[in-house]
Amino acid sequence: MSTLRIRHGRVIDPTNARGEVLREVGVRDGRFATLAPGEPVDQEIDAAGCVVMAGGIDMHTHIGGGKVNLARVLMGEDHRDGFAPWPLPTNALELASCGSCTPGTLATGYRYVEMGYTAAFEPAMVPANARHAHMEMGDVPVLDHGAYVMLGNDELFLQMLAEGGADARNFALIRDYVAWTIHATKAMGVKVVNPGGISAFKFNQRKLDLDELHTHWQVTPRRVVHTLARALKELGVPHPLHIHGCNLGVAGNIATTLETIGALEGLPAHLTHVQFHAYGTEGPKKFSSAALQLAEAVNANPQVSIDIGQVMFGQTVTASGDTMRQHAQSGLANPRKWIGADIELDAGCGVVPFRYREQSFVNALQWVIGLELFLLVCNPWQVVLTTDHPNGGPFTSYPHLIRLLMDKGFRDEQLAKLHPEVAANCALKGMTRELTLEEIAVMTRAAPAKLLGLRDRGHLGDGAAADLAIYREDADRERMFTAPEYVFKDGVQVARAGRITALPVGGTHFVEPGFDDAIEKVLSRHARRHGTLDVGHAVIGHDELCACCNGGRLLPTACFDASVSPAERRAAPKPAGIPSGDRPTDPSGEGQS
Ligand SMILES: [Zn+2]
Ligand SMILES: [Zn+2]
Secondary structure, three states: OEEEEEEOEEEOOOOOOOOOEEEOOOEEOHHHEEEEEOOOOOOOEEOOOOEEEEEEEOOOOOOOOOHHHHHHHHHHHOOOOOOOOOOOOOOOOOOOOOOOOOHHHHHHHHHHHHOOEEEEEEEOOOOOHHHHHHHHHHOOOOOOOEEEEEEOOOHHHHHHHHHHHHOOHHHHHHHHHHHHHHHHHHHHHHEEEOOHHHHHOOOOOOOOOOOOOOOOHHHHHHHHHHHHHHHHHHHOOOOOOEOOOOOOOOOOHHHHHHHHHOOOOOOOEEOHHHHHHHHOOOOEEEEEEEOHHHHHHHOOOOOEEEEEOOOEEEEEEEEEEEEHHHHHHHHHHOOOOEEEOOOOOOOEEEEEEEEEOOOHHHHHHHHHHHHHHHHHHOHHEEEEOOOOOOOOHHHHHHHHHHHHHHHHHHHHHHHHOOOHHHHHHHHHHHHOOOOOOHHHHHHHHHHHHHHHOOOOOOOOOOOOOOOOEEEOOOOOOHHHOOOOEEEEOOOEEEEOOOOOOOOOOOOOEEOOOOOOOOOOOOOOOOOHHOOOHHHHHHHOHHHHHHOOOOOOOOOEEOOOOOOOOOHHHOOOOOOOOOOOOOOOOOOOOOOOO
C-alpha cells in the first residue's frame, strides 16, 4: 500500500468543483482517496504556491501507426543532432530519442510527461495496421493511450452503403461491421477522414463535397457521415464520430463544415482540427477567417465538440489519412518531398513537410483563426486544446499556446509580428477574452476525458486514477506549463521539475461494443474475394493487445446503454479480461485463399 498527501495546493478540478479550491489531495494505491486526518503517509508534498490539476489528456495527436513512422523516415533531418530544439537527453533514465516535429516513441513520452500530460490518443489508426499502431503506442513510455480506427473510405463500407440504398435497408449490418472493426482493432472510437473522398481519389476524383456523388459507389459524404454517427450512437460508444470533414484546407470550406453539422441531424459528433475547416473567401486574397460562423454553430449545437488543430510557426510535417487533400497540398511541401501510401484500400495516407511562416498571409491567418475559435466558443467543455500534432505544430508548443490564450498582452505582441494585412484586419485584435486556469484545465484534461467516456480520468475525485500535475504558479503561463514541479501517473512520481524520474508502462484504452457475429461471414467472403488478409487474423485478442503494448494494463471503457435491444443485436459484448483466442472462426471454413 502506498499513500501520498498533497497539501496547501490550489486545486483546479472542473469535473467536481467550480473554480479553485484550497484543499488537500490524497492518493492511496494509485487512486485519489480521502485520507484520514493525521494518517501517516509515504510521501507528503507541500504545494504552497502551486496549482494542482489532473494529468493532461491529448485526445488528438499522431503518435502511433504507419503515417507517423513514414513521417519520421521522411524527416531524417529532424532526428540529427542539433536540429532538435532541445539538447540530447542527459537524464540517466532517458534513452537517447530525439526529433521535434516527429519525435521517436521514447521522446514522445518524455516530452508529454515533462509537461504534465499522462494520456494521448492516436486519431487515425488504419484497420489493417492496427497491430503496428498499438505496438508503437506501447513503446511510448508512461502515457496511457488509445486510438480511433478509420472507417468510411473502405471498400466494404461503401459497398454496403451503396447496396442499402437511400433508406439504409441494411443499416443493422453496417452497424455490426462498425462494432466488429472496433472490436478487431481494439479501438477507442471511429474517425472518418474526408468521408468517401479518399476512396473517390482512387477513382480519379480530385474533390468530393458533402453532397457530391462518389463516381463509383454513387454515395455522398453526407450519407457516410450520418451512417457512421448513427451507428456509434446506437452501439453506445462513448466517443461520438470523430470527423475530419471534406475540403480540408480549402478556401471557402466553412459552408461544407456548417452543412456537415447539419448532416448529423442532432446526432453527437466531434469535429477535429476545425481550424483547417473554417475558411471563408472574403477579402482581396479570397481567403478569410470564418471562425465566427463556426463558433456560432458550435455554440448552438451542444452535442457537437471540437478540437482546434492550432497552427504554430516553424518547421513541422503534416501526416494525414486524407490522401486526396495531401496530394493537392504536396506542391507546397517544404522541404520539397512527400509520401502517399495505402494498405488494403482501407483508408489512405499522405505525409507532407510544412513550414508555417509568420510573414505568409495564409499561415498568419491560420494562426489567427485557431485562436479566434478558442476564444469565440462559449463553453470550454466543447473545445479541446490541440495542434493536431504534428500537423499544425508539435505538441511541445502547448505551453506557448496556453500563454497565447491566457495573456492578451502576449497575444498582441505575437500578432504584431505577423503579415501586416492579417495583423491589421483580424477580429482577434479586438478580442479581450483571456482564458482562465479553470478553462485551460477543462480544455486539456476534463473535457477530453468526458468526451472519451473516461469516467475515472481527467479529474481528482475519489476513486479516479491518480494522474496529476503540480504547476508552480507563474504569471508567465508558458514557463508555468512547460515544466510542472511534480507529475504523477497512477500515484507514481514520473517527473520532477521537468525531469523524468520513473518510466512505468502506460495502459491501453479501448471499447467493446456488442455485435451480431454473423457479420464475420460477410467479412470473410469480402476478404477472400478482394483482400489479402484473413479476417481471422485481423482480430487482436486481449493477450496480444497486452503484449503489443509492452505488458501495459488493458483499460476497457464501458459503452453507454446501446439504444438497440440485445435481441436485435443477438450477440452480447464480450466481457473484459477474456483470454486471447477470441478470434472469429471463418464461418465458411475455407480460411484464406
Ligand atoms: Zn485529420
Ligand atoms: Zn489529425
